[in-house]
Amino acid sequence: MQSILAMAWTAEDPAVFDLSAKLARRYGARVVGLEPPSYGVMSMAWADAGMGAPIGGGLTEDAEERERIGAVRAAFESRMTGIDSAWRAADDSGPTAIGTVGRAYDLIALPQPGALPRMPESVFETALFDSGRPVLLVPPAFAGETGSRVLFPWNGSTESARAISMARPFFMRAASIEVLSVEGAMVPGPTAAEIATALGRHGYKATGTHVKPTAGKTAGQTILDHAAATGADLVVKGAYTQSRLRQMIFGGVTRLLILQAPMPVLFSY
Secondary structure, X not given: OOEEEEOOOOOOOOXXXXXXXXXXXXXXOEEEEXXXXXXXXXXXXXXXXXXXXXXXXXXOOOHHHHHHHHHHHHHHHHHOOOOOEEEEOOOOOOOOHHHHHHHHOOEEXXXXXXXXXXXXXXXXXXXXXXXXXXXXXXXXXXXXXXOXXXXXXXXXXXXXXXXXXXXXXXXXXXXXXXXXXXXXXXXXOOOHHHHHHHHHOOOOOEEEEEEOOOOOOXXXXXXXXXXXXXXXXXXXXXXXXXXXXXXXXXXXXXHHHHHHOOOOEEEEO
């Protein structure tokens, strides 16, 4: 991993910058901080989970927005002492910038989305769908390390298989990787044990586990419970085996991890 594109939404929660700095020191990577889009170019349809769709337009020039962007930049620069880093203005000024700019980086780091004043979910989706790069979501106020104990929820899908390639820099340095499958949440494909064996051939310290859902809970909640119980500090997830629309309406593993995971989650698509 040689390059990280990081974007915080507000200076009040710079956890994404803190973690990006730690990863940069670990991998010897360059970090570029991307200016967040202004509220003026975001849709006014902010759902409770931050699902507003982006709209076009230029950056607003009012003092409040300048103050917000300036504070985010200051938070970035204060955390990059001794790190190869730079600040980048949002050239096209909209929320789509993260997806197009992100194509040139090995990793995109973003704050966990949510309701105002947190980042809208649409910005995460733009980064995931438009960049072709893995996206690391960092929970609010997260201050720990990540990537030592990795939980890899496996459901047999193509999306999960692609996540293996995207996560290799983390897999290479992990002390342990647990490949977890949940009964009733699989599509036709290899088992968790088979994937763990395949990872082991690359020298990764991987084990496979198959569990039944926690009583009265969904597969996603079972995964989060298991991650907490085993002390996982990173979850790696191939996103949206079910359609995004279906997950918005009915819920799903991907969406639960996007909005509620208490540890960083690395998504690929």
